[in-house]
Amino acid sequence: xxxxxxxxxxxxxxxxxxxxxxxxxxxxxxxxxxxxxxxxxxxxxxxxxxxxxxxxxxxxxxxxxxxxxxxxxxxxxxxxxxxxxxxxxxxxxxxxxxxxxxxxxxxxxxxxxxxxxxxxxxxxxxxxxxxxxxxxxxxxxxxxxxxxxxxxxxxxxxxxxxxxxxxxxxxxxxxxxxxxxxxxxxxxxxxxxxxxxxxxxxxxxxxxxxxxxxxxxxxxxxxxxxxxxxxxxxxxxxxxxxxxxxxxxxxxxxxxxxxxxxxxxxxxxxxxxxxxxxxxxxxxxxxxxxxxxxxxxxxxxxxxxxxxxxxxxxxxxxxxxxxxxx
Amino acid sequence: xxxxxxxxxxxxxxxxxxxxxxxxxxxxxxxxxxxxxxxxxxxxxxxxxxxxxxxxxxxxxxxxxxxxxxxxxxxxxxxxxxxxxxxxxxxxxxxxxxxxxxxxxxxxxxxxxxxxxxxxxxxxxxxxxxxxxxxxxxxxxxxxxxxxxxxxxxxxxxxxxxxxxxxxxxxxxxxxxxxxxxxxxxxxxxxxxxxxxxxxxxxxxxxxxxxxxxxxxxxxxxxxxxxxxxxxxxxxxxxxxxxxxxxxxxxxxxxxxxxxxxxxxxxxxxxxxxxxxxx
Numbered sequence: 001x002x003x004x005x006x007x008x009x010x011x012x013x014x015x016x017x018x019x020x021x022x023x024x025x026x027x028x029x030x031x032x033x034x035x036x037x038x039x040x041x042x043x044x045x046x047x048x049x050x051x052x053x054x055x056x057x058x059x060x061x062x063x064x065x066x067x068x069x070x071x072x073x074x075x076x077x078x079x080x081x082x083x084x085x086x087x088x089x090x091x092x093x094x095x096x097x098x099x100x101x102x103x104x105x106x107x108x109x110x111x112x113x114x115x116x117x118x119x120x121x122x123x124x125x126x127x128x129x130x131x132x133x134x135x136x137x138x139x140x141x142x143x144x145x146x147x148x149x150x151x152x153x154x155x156x157x158x159x160x161x162x163x164x165x166x167x168x169x170x171x172x173x174x175x176x177x178x179x180x181x182x183x184x185x186x187x188x189x190x191x192x193x194x195x196x197x198x199x200x201x202x203x204x205x206x207x208x209x210x211x212x213x214x215x216x217x218x219x220x221x222x223x224x225x226x227x228x229x230x231x232x233x234x235x236x237x238x239x240x241x242x243x244x245x246x247x248x249x250x251x252x253x254x255x256x257x258x259x260x261x262x263x264x265x266x267x268x269x270x271x272x273x274x275x276x277x278x279x280x281x282x283x284x285x286x287x288x289x290x291x292x293x294x295x296x297x298x299x300x301x302x303x304x305x306x307x308x309x310x311x312x313x314x315x316x317x318x319x320x321x322x323x324x325x326x
Numbered sequence: 327x328x329x330x331x332x333x334x335x336x337x338x339x340x341x342x343x344x345x346x347x348x349x350x351x352x353x354x355x356x357x358x359x360x361x362x363x364x365x366x367x368x369x370x371x372x373x374x375x376x377x378x379x380x381x382x383x384x385x386x387x388x389x390x391x392x393x394x395x396x397x398x399x400x401x402x403x404x405x406x407x408x409x410x411x412x413x414x415x416x417x418x419x420x421x422x423x424x425x426x427x428x429x430x431x432x433x434x435x436x437x438x439x440x441x442x443x444x445x446x447x448x449x450x451x452x453x454x455x456x457x458x459x460x461x462x463x464x465x466x467x468x469x470x471x472x473x474x475x476x477x478x479x480x481x482x483x484x485x486x487x488x489x490x491x492x493x494x495x496x497x498x499x500x501x502x503x504x505x506x507x508x509x510x511x512x513x514x515x516x517x518x519x520x521x522x523x524x525x526x527x528x529x530x531x532x533x534x535x536x537x538x539x540x541x542x543x544x545x546x547x548x549x550x551x552x553x554x555x556x557x558x559x560x561x562x563x564x565x566x567x568x569x570x571x572x573x574x575x576x577x578x579x580x581x582x583x584x585x586x587x588x589x590x591x592x593x594x595x596x597x598x599x600x601x602x603x604x605x
Contacts, residue, residue: 107520
């Protein structure tokens with residue numbers, strides 16, 4: 001059953017030089033217990049898209065320019081601020097890239113995990129504390145009865161991320177949006193955190209939006225993947241389909257750029273060129289200046305995603321030719 | 327709050343040694359103030375015209391004044407008033423300034439603009455002149471002194487707290503608090519304020535020094551504590567006519583002010599250094 005449907009979401013930054021669309025017509029759906037990967041380069045708009053769904057805009061200059069975010073049928077973009085606050089932290093939760101700065105340095109870990117329980121569910125501080133110990137145990141913090149009184153600086157990076165997850169899932173949300181949750185962690189801890197997220201999904205049917213620039217993280221975790229580029233979704237498919245049969249040259253380029261595929265001693269492959277600035281977006285397909293298969297037809301018109309089959313969409317109008325050439 | 331300070335303390339290791347000296351000195355004056363009735367060898371107000379202007383030594387350790395009142399007893403009783411001026415003189419501006427600074431910094435925009443213009447107007451008058459003008463208007467006494475300080479002294483706290491709020495309102499942990507659906511008031515009071523208040527608390531300790539001296543100065547000018555109450559500034563004012571013949575009437579209360587101010591200053595410096603609020 002569809003839990004979240006994002007339709008044509010656009011977010012703009014109002015700058016002295018004009019309006020910049022950081023997110024442009026993004027659409028995707030998420031079912032209960034599903035893990036959707038949002039992958040793209042830095043600056044592709046994945047974080048902005050993710051935060052805008054909860055109306056947590058990254059700056060006072062940002063505003064939602066259009067679209068709808070339907071959560072269980074309710075449009076979050078048109079809920080009152082008070083209604084939205086009731087949903088945030090209880091039904092919709094979020095975890096962030098850098099757990100060191102996203103935890104309050106002057107509050108014990110236990111109080112931060114217990115706070116949403118007290119605030120949203122009206123638990124007494126004693127009950128909330130007991131639940132917090134349980135939650136810390138659930139996310140794999142050793143000796144939770146003792147560590148509950150620790151301050152964030154006494155935790156390692158991995159433990160801080162676990163603590164942040166504990167706070168986010170305290171009220172049993174249905175949707176967790178995880179913005180680069182493992183980027184600041186070392187590789188072994190990364191795998192543990194991803195495993196923890198999948199366990200939570202399996203235990204409680206939690207749906208997860210996993211934002212990452214790391215295709216490896218996406219490949220090991222997600223059910224479906226949406227590839228973002230310059231504020232738009234370039235391709236969207238199930239993970240296996242996307243990795244095996246990419247139908248967009250950008251996705252193909254990302255996959256080919258993964259280290260480890262080539263022979264030893266060979267130079268790592270990359271996509272030529274750079275992500276365009278939002279103030280100077282190319283006409284037509286936004287990827288065409290870097291695309292090895294670009295033709296005249298790619299340089300004009302407003303190219304929107306087209307469905308190849310019910311579970312696979314691509315924004316490339318020449319996907320047949322590009323796939324054949326590759 | 328206390329727990330939070332302790333946690334910071336734990337992270338930073340032990341504070342500089344001078345801070346202990348400052349804390350010791352401040353504690354000493356606090357004890358003197360608390361135990362004044364038992365500590366003072368004589369009544370601070372009762373006159374003894376048979377024992378006027380006695381030099382230090384003998385039964386009157388620090389001598390007597392022109393009414394035969396014991397200087398030591400008057401200094402000990404005066405501690406209560408001067409310490410109180412330091413504490414309450416700071417408390418009201420701290421509370422008012424923190425509230426105004428927090429509101430201005432957190433909400434920004436037109437609210438911030440209006441509050442900052444109010445602040446500009448307040449600081450456009452010279453501090454001392456404004457205090458004296460307000461006290462003179464309201465009439466001499468401690469209450470006027472506190473009201474004047476509250477009306478004028480909040481600006482420094484508002485500035486300190488506002489600048490911290492401007493930084494912290496977009497801090498990552500505040501975003502995380504928003505993502506958990508907390509209300510503005512909860513985020514401000516539980517998350518931003520504890521992280522923002524430290525510079526203001528440290529400043530309040532230095533500010534207390536100024537307030538003690540200011541209170542004593544106002545008494546000296548006749549706008550503060552009224553005779554025959556024992557207060558250090560007043561004692562200095564009373565002693566100035568006798569400065570050539572009875573130096574102890576002015577020197578000892580002066581020394582008391584210096585020692586209290588030094589204690590507060592060292593404590594403030596040490597705490598500031600300890601929490602890395604100094605460059």
